[in-house]
Amino acid sequence: MKKLIAQSLYQQVMREVLSDIETGMWQGDEALPSEQELAQRFGVSQGTVRKALDVLVASNVLYRRQGVGTFVTDAGDDLGSMRFAALNEHAARTPKVEVLSCVKIHAGEYLAEVLNLRRSAPLWQVRRLVRVEGEVIGVDESLLSEVTFPALDMRRLRELGGNIRAMCWRDYRVRLKGSDMRYRAVPAAQTEARLLQIEVNEPVLQVIRLSKDFEDVPQVWSAAWFCSEKYALQSVEMIG
Amino acid sequence: MKKLIAQSLYQQVMREVLSDIETGMWQGDEALPSEQELAQRFGVSQGTVRKALDVLVASNVLYRRQGVGTFVTDAGDDLGSMRFAALNEHAARTPKVEVLSCVKIHAGEYLAEVLNLRRSAPLWQVRRLVRVEGEVIGVDESLLSEVTFPALDMRRLRELGGNIRAMCWRDYRVRLKGSDMRYRAVPAAQTEARLLQIEVNEPVLQVIRLSKDFEDVPQVWSAAWFCSEKYALQSVEMIG
DNA sequence: AAGTGGTCTAGACCACGTG
DNA sequence: ACGTGGTCTAGACCACTTC
Numbered sequence: 409m410k411k412l413i414a415q416s417l418y419q420q421v422m423r424e425v426l427s428d429i430e431t432g433m434w435q436g437d438e439a440l441p442s443e444q445e446l447a448q449r450f451g452v453s454q455g456t457v458r459k460a461l462d463v464l465v466a467s468n469v470l471y472r473r474q475g476v477g478t479f480v481t482d483a484g485d486d487l488g489s490m491r492f493a494a495l496n497e498h499a500a501r502t503p504k505v506e507v508l509s510c511v512k513i514h515a516g517e518y519l520a521e522v523l524n525l526r527r528s529a530p531l532w533q534v535r536r537l538v539r540v541e542g543e544v545i546g547v548d549e550s551l552l553s554e555v556t557f558p559a560l561d562m563r564r565l566r567e568l569g570g571n572i573r574a575m576c577w578r579d580y581r582v583r584l585k586g587s588d589m590r591y592r593a594v595p596a597a598q599t600e601a602r603l604l605q606i607e608v609n610e611p612v613l614q615v616i617r618l619s620k621d622f623e624d625v626p627q628v629w630s631a632a633w634f635c636s637e638k639y640a641l642q643s644v645e646m647i648g
Numbered sequence: 649m650k651k652l653i654a655q656s657l658y659q660q661v662m663r664e665v666l667s668d669i670e671t672g673m674w675q676g677d678e679a680l681p682s683e684q685e686l687a688q689r690f691g692v693s694q695g696t697v698r699k700a701l702d703v704l705v706a707s708n709v710l711y712r713r714q715g716v717g718t719f720v721t722d723a724g725d726d727l728g729s730m731r732f733a734a735l736n737e738h739a740a741r742t743p744k745v746e747v748l749s750c751v752k753i754h755a756g757e758y759l760a761e762v763l764n765l766r767r768s769a770p771l772w773q774v775r776r777l778v779r780v781e782g783e784v785i786g787v788d789e790s791l792l793s794e795v796t797f798p799a800l801d802m803r804r805l806r807e808l809g810g811n812i813r814a815m816c817w818r819d820y821r822v823r824l825k826g827s828d829m830r831y832r833a834v835p836a837a838q839t840e841a842r843l844l845q846i847e848v849n850e851p852v853l854q855v856i857r858l859s860k861d862f863e864d865v866p867q868v869w870s871a872a873w874f875c876s877e878k879y880a881l882q883s884v885e886m887i888g
Numbered sequence: 889a890a891g892t893g894g895t896c897t898a899g900a901c902c903a904c905g906t907g
Numbered sequence: 908a909c910g911t912g913g914t915c916t917a918g919a920c921c922a923c924t925t926c
Contacts, residue, residue: 455916
């Protein structure tokens with residue numbers, strides 16, 4: 409591989425590997441060629457391939473198993489990978505996700521803007537329920553363009569455990585990056601109150617997020633509402 | 649440097665450098681020796697030193713400036729490094745932090761447990777206010793052991809812009825890691841309502857965190873309450 | 889035993905910022 | 908011009924998993 413200006417070798421290798429992953433050259437959970445073989449293929453040294461793969465491992469696109477190989481990560485669910493901690497307890501729990509409904513709607517002004525679509529563009533609206541210890545603690549609403557994700561099927565989504573990101577990846581080869589999250593405390597509206605079995609206007613934790621693909625195109629807009637009476641939503645701060 | 653069992657060379661170098669930082673060998677924002685010089689000093693190659701420093705850069709203990717050198721990061725404030733986004737807006741804002749009070753109290757059962765102290769151990773209670781665009785949007789309460797942080801001074805804390813983490817680092821050589829954060833939506837109590845100028849029982853976003861040092865000893869427990877009527881708290885999701 | 893990721897070296901050159 | 912971080916190589920050996 410020849411070096412181009414304004415881009416280091418390992419970055420070129422990284423992009424090359426990433427685009428090969430996106431075309432589905434190595435299907436999910438299948439091993440990539442060894443670092444040595446990739447090095448030969450690209451005409452660089454093993455160390456350079458390693459550095460390229462390091463980046464993709466850090467961003468959770470690949471994972472490595474020593475003595476075995478390097479593999480493509482299956483996209484994790486955004487809801488499913490949230491953690492909830494019971495008050496005054498140390499350990500955090502993994503929630504269970506359940507698909508409620510999946511209907512076609514039309515984009516309003518706001519959604520058309522954030523998803524970069526025209527007004528009244530067709531959208532899928534997916535509603536999901538979040539359970540911890542069997543108890544409903546959250547409800548989620550996700551919106552995706554029907555053009556990019558045609559023939560979206562609720563049965564298929566249920567097969568994948570309600571994991572929208574896995575569905576985007578496996579069925580449409582759209583790989584989503586981690587997204588910004590916005591937290592607010594808002595009074596529960598009727599819909600949320602009913603599903604969460606709480607009073608209207610009780611405080612609920614609202615989490616808004618916008619998932620983009622690796623070309624930075626916004627693909628999925630989501631909003632979730634959590635009852636935090638018994639469980640707090642947990643995350644990791646990135647300060648040194 | 650001789651290789652020990654069960655630890656790679658670059659990890660040893662990393663720990664060595666980290667402990668040198670903690671003893672204050674290279675004061676804040678002063679350059680470390682060059683990678684070549686450190687390599688000689690430790691008797692390893694430059695690549696190994698680089699890999700060691702990579703880890704510390706990733707965890708935000710060090711930062712690099714190409715062509716200049718490697719420097720010790722000055723601890724960032726936990727509150728001050730939060731980001732707030734106006735609803736329906738893209739850009740996020742940096743808040744201003746103001747120290748309200750600093751008094752000595754005694755640990756109750758809960759705080760004694762999480763901070764690993766005996767009951768009624770002396771604690772500093774620091775209250776701070778968070779402003780965005782001049783408007784008060786949050787109030788914070790932090791608790792630190794008086795034994796570890798003797799003679800804590802409110803004037804000094806104000807000098808540092810209310811940055812508790814910077815104070816722990818600069819004045820007591822206690823370097824705090826990033827901490828877990830727990831989010832809840834709760835009804836505003838009287839104290840919060842008064843400071844945030846909202847009604848009692850209005851929803852407020854509660855953020856609890858526990859900062860530990862690099863030996864995993866819990867040092868600072870904090871709770872913040874935010875009014876999220878105009879601004880949402882923003883963070884970054886770590887999913888691939 | 890063979891193949892994989894994981895570490896390490898010695899040396900080289902490039903890109904950048906400062907003086 | 909100089910010194911710094913940043914990249915890259917060719918080759919070596921280790922640790923781990925699988926067969």
